[in-house]
Amino acid sequence: MIEPAQWKVDKVNALTEELNESPVSAVISIKGLRNKEFQKIRSDIRGKVKIEVLRARLLRLALQKSNKKNIAGMTEHATGQIALITTSETPKTVYDMLVSKRTKAAARGGEIAEEDIIIEPKETSFPPGPMISVFQKAGIPAGIEKGKIVIKSEVTLVKKGEVISKEKAQVLEKLEILPVTVGLEMIAAYSDRLVYSRDALSITIEQIVSDMAGAFLKAKALALKADFLVPEIMPELLSKAYLQAQGLALAANFVDEKNIDIFIRKAVINATTLNSLINKDLNNENIENENPEESQTEDKKDEGSGDDAAAGLGSLFG
Structure with missing residues (x-):
């Protein structure tokens, strides 16, 4: 059996001791993060948390060796390119802190577009030359105006969810478009015998x-x-x-002191309606009594028109 290197043994022991002493521990992903960006974030949060980049296998061994209850549950999250955070801050505070430090960066090729990458029509700073071929090869409608390369019309260079090719990444960098969000991604955190997933920590108060x-x-x-x-x-x-x-x-027409006003209103409405109908009938009778001759004349006219119609029909049939 091959004995592990002493430095590995020492490292696991040191990690185990640190895990045992720290109130909060978190596994974070550093995949795709450039060293310059990593150092900037580390500098910004120094004093609040301790970050250490290490091999995933060594961290898994330390987690299994730790005497903290349930901390071994973080073992399954210790994979890939990772770092360990130890702190006295709460897991949620650490998560929010890391989110606030995310920044936009240039694509290098191979990243997944987080949203549609749209190129707006504009004049570029490039003079006529090889760059126009680079733009056109990437699918950007380009031309030359007033001694400058111009993008003639809007184009969606990469759709959301698509892979950004190396060629398109180079064009985006030339145009100073930063389509990638970079930062430290928390994978899981441990505190007070509980392991918190990234999904749980991403929930906001709102x-x-x-x-x-x-x-x-x-x-x-x-x-x-x-x-x-x-x-x-x-x-x-x-x-x-x-x-x-x-x-x-x-x-049921049941009247009491609580609904009597409704019945009164109903009675008033009915009485008003009835009164209106009676007045209408009386008005009609008065009109007929005031003009009896006109009524008789109208009746005669109606009779005459009937006789005329009969005579007309008779003449048609001989």
Whole structure:
């Protein structure tokens, strides 16, 4: 059996001790992060957290060796290009801190477009020369105007979810377009015997409040539908019962001190309607009494027109 190198043994022991002493530990991904960007982030958060880049296998061994309860659950997350964070800050604080340090960077080729990469029509700083062929080869409609290479029309160079090719990455860098978000990505964190996934830590306070409010409204609606008596829906249930009782009383013509005003209003409306109909009939009778001759003349005209029509038909048939 081959004995492991002493430096590896020492490193695992040191990592184990650090994990045991640190209140919070986190595994973070450094994949695709350039050294310059990594050093900038490390400098920004120095004093709040300790970051150490290490081999995934050594961290897995240290996690398994640690005497902290459930910390071995982070072993499955210790893969790929990773670093270890130890701190006294809460996992959520560390997660938010890392998110705030993300920046935009140039693509190098092979990255997945986070959104549509759109090239707007504009004049570039490039003089006529080989660059126009580079643009055209990448699918960018380019021409020359006033001694400069210009992009003639808008074009979607890479659609969301597509791979950014090396050729297109070079063009984007020339145009100073930074389509890639870079930063330290938290994979998992450990605190107080619990392992937190990235998904759990990404939840915001606003999202929690919104979800709780939505759940409350759904539960309230269900309780109302089932007539389930709880304090939160008592006002609605009482209002519903009152309206139902009032409707039943009206249908049964049951009068009491609470609904008598409704019956009075109903009676007034009925009386007003009846009075209007009576007045209309009286007005019609008065008009007929005031003009009896006109009424008789109209009747005669109607009779005459009937005789004329009969005579006309007779002449048609001989």
